[in-house]
Amino acid sequence: MTRTRPTVADLRAWKGKRQLTMLRVFSIDEAAAAEEAGIDVVSVPPELILHPDYRKAAPSLFSMSGLDHLSAGSREDYLRLSCKLLSAGADAMYCSAGLDTVRFLASEYIPVVGHVGLVPSRATWTGGFKAVGKTADQALALYSECQAYEVAGAFAVEIEVVPEEVATEISRRMDRLLLWSMGSGAGCDVQYLFAMDILGEHRGKMPRHSKVYRNFAAEYDRLQRERVAAFNEFRQDVERGSFPEDRYIQRMDRAELERFLSGLGA
Template sequence: MSKIVIDTDTSRATPTPLPGKRMTVPKIAAMKRGPGIAMEPLVMLTAYTMRQAQLLDPHCDMLLVGDSLGNVIYGLDSTVPVTLDMMINHGAAVVRGSWNAQVTVDMPFGSYEESKEVAFRNASRILKETGASAVKLEGGEAMAETIQFLTSRGIPVIGHVGLTPQAINVLGGYRARGKDDAEAEKIMRDAKAVDDAGAFCIVIEGVMEEIASTVTKAVSAPTIGIGASRDCDGQVLVTEDMLGLFERVPRFVKRYHDLAGEMTDAVTRYAAEVRSRSFPTEDQSYRPTK
């Protein structure tokens, strides 16, 4: 049987990757040696497509294939309807487009809560079918047993505490968590439980700054903040938010660019040229060679 050879110089889908060694889970975990702050902050962004991964990869320690793709890619009102197949398809694309960053894939709602055995079956499928090296799941004390079950069987896990979007129907909204003592104490318990269970990283989302700082100093695993504190051991944002692709973004997002504005300008010029028949020109047309 003949082997298919792809011309990596001309193929959009499979350009030649830059040489390098991918960031590993043990290396990330080792960046923080016990409770306290990591020596160098970890850089994480979300990625959902091959091309996006290629552009982000040289600058990131970690790429997260977040279930936020439900909102960003599919226009869903929440992350609850996101399916395992959706996560696997996008996860595989991101792995194919990256060569430097560690890639983690979110476990979607309903894929791990039922039992630790169900969680293992779905998590192992994610790793097998995407090539990613870790999964992320939401929840603290309630998920500690599952996290321990997964990590002891070779599946690295990132925990997620504070504002947990998959629980939006219980939480009743996306407000910041930890405004009262009871919530603050729960976030601390959740983080400690996830840490003790063996999570190699913990995402802290949408909590009061002081709580995120306190949690970071109390746990051994590196913390990744999103709407949390600069004291976290790393930061993550939804890439489309920080690039300015959406008009409405959470308060904690800093826009580093106005990509929506640039796209609108480019499409406006394209439409005008098509309607005036000034595109395509000779440069974009095929003609007999003289």
């Protein structure tokens, strides 16, 4: 059955009715797999949205793209980037800049997704890469921040590494703002993980909130060993004269060969 790509209005209508799934994907293959697996929402880098085959691979995925404010520049730069990516097939724009920028983009009818909790590009303000909202004061500040995002015109925020109780209570109190949970529990509207975490591509410490479903790192190691072995076998074949064999080369008709050699004066 063919799925229809949801709109912002659809996502809002589903609030409180069912949880959606979201992945961060980095390639056409990952996007195609998310499409086939029935994932609802994806976050993709700008270069992937701009790939000519992206929407062929992911016709029904609600796709957020964008850059953090350290890379995007001014609010006018954000607007130019938004127009470019939305025209190419994006459905929404991620924005970690201030509320003035969010308000500016929303006033131009750009669907904006903000970010609260552990925001990597703003982590110095919340004490580094650790959970945010573990005290009552922090939790109330998060609630106020979500309210401000809603008033500014954002339709969703990614809420990252926040205690489940806090994220759940905030989500319940948001009429129109969707909360996309990364490590913030099941009380939000969307559950969000990175594809590379699900696939076990990391070789270092995994984020606590990520669940590993496959071990691609081990498979990549196996493939690398096979790659080295194949290259080594090729080198050995060449050195002992067993490559190329007749089946891998072209032969000239004998009469044409004799004419060729005659032309060379041989």
